[in-house]
Amino acid sequence: MKPANNIEKAIKKELNFSASAKLHDRMLTDVLNAQEKSKKTPSALTEPNIGRTIMKSPITKLAVAAVLAVACLTGFYMWTGGQSGIALADVVARMEQAKAYACQMSATFRNQDVDEMPISHAKVLIARDLGMKTNIEIHHPITGQSVLQEIYVLLPERTITTLMPNEKKYSQLEFDEASFEGWRGEYDPQTMVKRILNCKHTSLGRSTIDGVEVESFQTTDPNFMDGSMGEVDVKIWAAVKTSLPVRIEVDKSEENKGHLHIVVCDFRWDVPVDAAEFEPVIPDHYTPGRPMLQILPKKKPAADEETSMNQEAEKKKRAMQAEMGMKMLAMSKQAVIDEEAAIKGLKLFAELDSSYPEALDMPVLVSELARIVKGGGPSAKAFRETIQGMTDEEAMNYKLETVLSAQGLGRFYQTLVQDKKDPAYYGKSVTPEDADQVLMRWKVSDNEYRVIFGTLKAETVTAEALAELEKLPLE
Amino acid sequence: MIEDEVLKWKFKCGSKDALRRIYEKYLNRLLTLAMALLNDAGAAEDVVHDVFVCFAESAENFKLAGSLKSYLTTCVINRARDRIRANQRGPMRLDESDPISSNLDGPEHSIICSEESQRLNHAIAQLPDKQREVIVLRLKGEMKFRDIAKLHGVSINTIQGRYRYGLNKLRSILDGEVEE
Numbered sequence: 001m002k003p004a005n006n007i008e009k010a011i012k013k014e015l016n017f018s019a020s021a022k023l024h025d026r027m028l029t030d031v032l033n034a035q036e037k038s039k040k041t042p043s044a045l046t047e048p049n050i051g052r053t054i055m056k057s058p059i060t061k062l063a064v065a066a067v068l069a070v071a072c073l074t075g076f077y078m079w080t081g082g083q084s085g086i087a088l089a090d091v092v093a094r095m096e097q098a099k100a101y102a103c104q105m106s107a108t109f110r111n112q113d114v115d116e117m118p119i120s121h122a123k124v125l126i127a128r129d130l131g132m133k134t135n136i137e138i139h140h141p142i143t144g145q146s147v148l149q150e151i152y153v154l155l156p157e158r159t160i161t162t163l164m165p166n167e168k169k170y171s172q173l174e175f176d177e178a179s180f181e182g183w184r185g186e187y188d189p190q191t192m193v194k195r196i197l198n199c200k201h202t203s204l205g206r207s208t209i210d211g212v213e214v215e216s217f218q219t220t221d222p223n224f225m226d227g228s229m230g231e232v233d234v235k236i237w238a239a240v241k242t243s244l245p246v247r248i249e250v251d252k253s254e255e256n257k258g259h260l261h262i263v264v265c266d267f268r269w270d271v272p273v274d275a276a277e278f279e280p281v282i283p284d285h286y287t288p289g290r291p292m293l294q295i296l297p298k299k300k301p302a303a304d305e306e307t308s309m310n311q312e313a314e315k316k317k318r319a320m321q322a323e324m325g326m327k328m329l330a331m332s333k334q335a336v337i338d339e340e341a342a343i344k345g346l347k348l349f350a351e352l353d354s355s356y357p358e359a360l361d362m363p364v365l366v367s368e369l370a371r372i373v374k375g376g377g378p379s380a381k382a383f384r385e386t387i388q389g390m391t392d393e394e395a396m397n398y399k400l401e402t403v404l405s406a407q408g409l410g411r412f413y414q415t416l417v418q419d420k421k422d423p424a425y426y427g428k429s430v431t432p433e434d435a436d437q438v439l440m441r442w443k444v445s446d447n448e449y450r451v452i453f454g455t456l457k458a459e460t461v462t463a464e465a466l467a468e469l470e471k472l473p474l475e
Numbered sequence: 476m477i478e479d480e481v482l483k484w485k486f487k488c489g490s491k492d493a494l495r496r497i498y499e500k501y502l503n504r505l506l507t508l509a510m511a512l513l514n515d516a517g518a519a520e521d522v523v524h525d526v527f528v529c530f531a532e533s534a535e536n537f538k539l540a541g542s543l544k545s546y547l548t549t550c551v552i553n554r555a556r557d558r559i560r561a562n563q564r565g566p567m568r569l570d571e572s573d574p575i576s577s578n579l580d581g582p583e584h585s586i587i588c589s590e591e592s593q594r595l596n597h598a599i600a601q602l603p604d605k606q607r608e609v610i611v612l613r614l615k616g617e618m619k620f621r622d623i624a625k626l627h628g629v630s631i632n633t634i635q636g637r638y639r640y641g642l643n644k645l646r647s648i649l650d651g652e653v654e655e
Contacts (some may be wrong), residue, residue, distance in 0.1 A: 007645050011614045016520075016588065017510045018503040023585040027524050028498055035494050035531040245592045345541070386481055397484050459618075 053075075097245070100127040100273040104266040110259050125271070130278040131155040152280045169289025170282045196360040206240065209247055244269050261300045327371040337411045343456050345409025348402065348437070350456070356427035356439060357457045365406045373402075416442045422449075425468075430454045438469050479574040494531055499545065502527075504544075506586060511611040512555040514600040516586045522558060526550040529566055538638045552626070559604065586615050598648040606641030609634055 107119040122136040131154040137460050138147045150163040158377060162171040172288065204216040215235040233251040248264040345365075349356050349372070357368045373380050383402075387395045416423035423442040430439045434454030441451045449466045462470065479541060485493035486502075505526065509519035588596070599607055605627075612618045612626070620638070624631040 007642055007649065008614060010591075011595055011599070011610070014591045015507065015615065016503065016592055017507045017596075017598075018587050019506055020585050020587055024502065027502070027520075028495065030492060030524065030529045031494065031498055031527045033493065034528040035534065038532040038534060127635070171590075270485065279497060382579075390485075391480075394484055394488060398481060401480050401484070426568065 020096050060225040062101055071316075098269050099129070100125070100271050102126070102266075102268045102271050105262065105264045107260065107262045109261070118469070123278065125273070125280065127273045129276060130153070130273065133278055150280070151222060152278060154278060161282070163280060163282065163286070164289060168286050168288055169215070170280075171289060172285045204235070207237070209237055212246055212443070214238060214246050242269070301406075337408055337415060338410070339450065339452075339458060341405075341408030342412040342440070343452060343458065345405045345412075346452070346456055348405045348409075352383060354379075355431055358428045360410050360425050360440075362407070362410040362414070365410045369403065369406045432456070436469070438466070440467060441470075489534060497530075497547075498527055501544065501547050505547060508548065508551050508611065508615050509555055510586065511515075511559060511596060511599055512552070512608065512616050514596060518558055519555075520585055521553045522551055523577075526554060532588055544617075548618075552612060552616060553607075598645055601648055602641050602644055606637045606644065609637045610641045610645070613638060 018297060052418040097165055102123070102125045104121070104123050106121045109119050112175070118136045120132050120136055125133045131152065133153075134150065134151040136148075136149050138149070148165050150165070152161040154157075158174060160173045162173075164170065200219060200221045202218050204218050205216050206213060208214065216235055216237045218233065218235045220233050232233070233253075235249045236245055237247045239246050239274075246265075247267075250260075252260040252262075334345075346356060352369075352374045353375075353463040354377070359366055374382050387398060413423060413425065421444075423440070426438060427440075427442045430437045431454055435457070438456050439452050439453045439456075441449045444450045445461060447463050448460050449463060450458065450460050451466060451469065482493045482497050486497060502523065505523045506519055509522045510516065510521075513519050513522065530547065530550070531626050599610065602610065608627075609623055612623050613620065620631050624634040627634065
């Protein structure tokens with residue numbers, strides 16, 4: 001009598017049917033015709049590109065854009081409205097009197113699938129003679145963790161220092177003369193005044209915020225910020241009594257993509273400043289690194305045609321990155337996080353690197369993935385070659401999907417930890433060839449564990465059986 | 476998996492080549508599944524044809540999450556089950572339907588298989604419907620017992636029981652053939 005497992009093997013291996021050449025061709029013709037008929041609208045290939053690379057963390061760029069834009073917005077109270085009770089000259093004069101001020105900025109995102117979620121929150125201190133100090137907390141959609149950065153833009157030294165407490169790293173950059181001028185051109189409030197003066201705006205009348213009488217203004221001029229933010233809705237509330245801004249809001253919406261909302265508030269004008277606050281202290285154990293969020297001064301370009309094209313490209317790139325950040329947030333929130341997602345993530349690493357990640361912490365997963373796809377392995381090369389043959393959007397989406405697969409794995413493990421399911425992971429020692437060794441496991445009931453083996457087969461076993469299984473990898 | 480991810484994106488973007496590649500990659504797998512479930516070459520061909528045509532028409536609304544293989548497999552299973560339900564007699568037996576051809580019979584036939592495949596399918600076709608379906612979904616659909624249980628709306632123990640009984644019966648059928 002045939003053992004049952006022989007029958008199983010026979011069905012798996014021997015039971016196969018195939019289409020004749022005639023059937024193959026006939027059916028293929030029908031299928032391709034069906035596709036052709038269904039093409040009623042232009043394909044996604046013709047839609048605008050929304051980003052070049054996920055590995056450069058576009059959501060970070062979005063957060064940067066939000067923060068930097070808001071930093072610039074601190075000069076937005078210089079509105080020219082002739083109907084306003086606040087004269088621009090008064091505001092400019094009042095602003096110039098303020099030697100230092102502090103404020104808080106926050107950026108949030110939402111779309112039809114995602115409730116309002118934070119992207120970044122920053123505390124900013126600006127001193128006219130010293131520079132800008134920003135403490136920013138970025139809520140990273142990939143890792144699900146908050147990342148802190150302390151950024152010092154020091155005008156006298158013309159340096160930017162970034163401290164990264166999470167990674168125990170720091171970065172220091174010097175402005176050269178041209179970069180410094182470029183930075184001034186982009187962030188100096190006086191320059192901002194001129195830019196805003198060129199924008200069409202309307203007065204929204206007077207109201208009260210926290211007991212302070214304010215006058216508000218709005219612009220939706222697409223030329224705002226030289227158009228680098230695309231279509232935005234900017235509102236500012238300035239105190240009637242002091243002519244100083246009380247609140248600023250920026251809304252950027254993209255149909256079917258989402259809504260970015262930036263708020264600047266809690267202004268404190270003429271705050272006393274200790275110069276020591278603008279002296280970054282780099283702990284001895286910090287090592288040099290590349291910041292996740294970096295304010296890189298750009299050299300002020302010469303006004304020739306080529307440069308103009310570069311500026312256009314840069315502007316377009318910024319817009320694409322912002323849009324991609326929105327898309328990523330939405331996809332990340334919609335992703336189903338379960339065992340299947342975890343196996344998909346593990347399979348991704350097995351296919352790309354013939355091994356599993358050493359740990360399932362989100363930052364480790366993301367950096368491992370970046371290392372692998374930049375590496376020299378055949379799968380990594382194939383990955384890059386595949387991307388090279390794609391349009392920008394296809395490549396971006398492909399990378400996005402890849403990162404989200406890794407993210408699914410990390411998030412599933414995080415959930416197991418949070419739910420105290422007694423999870424364990426042995427990626428350091430178990431390989432994709434290890435059929436009998438436990439790669440990952442977690443508790444599913446009082447005496448049962450779910451186990452994913454090295455070959456990614458999943459099984460539920462008793463606690464006693466698990467103990468036996470785990471002997472090998474743990475030895 | 477990575478290739479499938481690329482194919483999905485390209486297909487969604489309207490690529491004809493991607494659709495052709497998906498078709499060629501999964502055609503025989505889906506035909507096998509349909510044949511094992513229905514044991515009727517004409518019906519299996521219709522099911523797979525309809526699945527691919529619907530898939531081709533769905534590019535714009537195609538959900539990108541999940542595995543392409545699982546998606547197509549589930550489409551075939553659902554259509555095959557609909558067909559089985561619609562046919563009160565259940566799937567046709569080999570002796571009731573047009574005999575499928577072996578690969579030795581020439582290219583004029585639509586679906587080709589080896590003698591061993593034909594023998595196995597003949598045996599599977601003799602199983603009660605529920606047992607046959609579990610065995611096919613498990614071994615050719617590569618589905619988990621948990622998912623099969625969900626599909627049938629019964630407990631996992633019931634499904635595992637059907638699987639076990641089905642295998643035992645298959646063993647008897649195949650051993651009987653040998654003895655004959």
